[in-house]
């Protein structure tokens with residue numbers, strides 16, 4: 001029997017990340033739920049896992065390079081190299097509704113630190129493992145309406161491998177995506 005695919009989902013303790021983790025588990029992928037607060041990650045895992053055992057919660061702060069390294073090392077050692085990475089962790093500040101003139105530099109920095117550089121930190125650790133396996137998919141959850149032309153109801157899932165938009169997921173969206181592995 002082929003080994004299960006392993007996925008890391010960042011910011012998986014709530015919201016869209018938790019739903020992505022749930023759907024990946026249903027698709028029989030082994031899911032690593034990364035959360036800043038491990039207790040919240042474990043709570044989320046308990047909520048979505050039912051009778052399944054193909055998931056584990058780990059502590060992860062994408063703003064902290066050492067935390068990212070530690071997580072990837074632990075995952076590789078305990079479960080094997082990941083072949084799916086979902087860069088979901090993000091701050092979603094009020095700035096999304098605000099005008100440029102109302103948005104502080106500190107808020108821009110915080111947003112880029114997590115939403116952009118957090119994904120960069122994750123890719124830096126995970127991509128070499130994927131390259132070694134010659135197997136990997138990276139899904140970057142977009143923010144600030146990259147593909148939505150200002151319509152916040154739509155949230156794109158874009159594939160880091162082929163760069164195509166692969167779906168749209170949001171509680172408020174008309175056409176919620178189903179994850180296909």
Ligand SMILES: NC(=O)c1ccc[n+]([C@@H]2O[C@H](COP(=O)([O-])OP(=O)(O)OC[C@H]3O[C@@H](n4cnc5c(N)ncnc54)[C@H](OP(=O)(O)O)[C@@H]3O)[C@@H](O)[C@H]2O)c1
Pocket residue numbers: 010011012013014015016017034035036037040060061062063088089090091092114115118141142143144145152153154155170
């Ligand atoms: N919902 C929408 O309509 C919408 C629209 C556009 C874009 N997005 C994007 O979609 C993604 C998920 O959105 P959501 O609505 O599910 O957001 P959410 O409910 O606010 O959840 C965000 C998740 O990211 C985690 N997180 C934040 N900073 C982190 C860090 N430094 N390290 C690790 N985890 C971190 C949060 O952890 P804590 O619980 O510890 O805070 C939480 O688990 C975000 O990237 C957001 O920008 C959402």
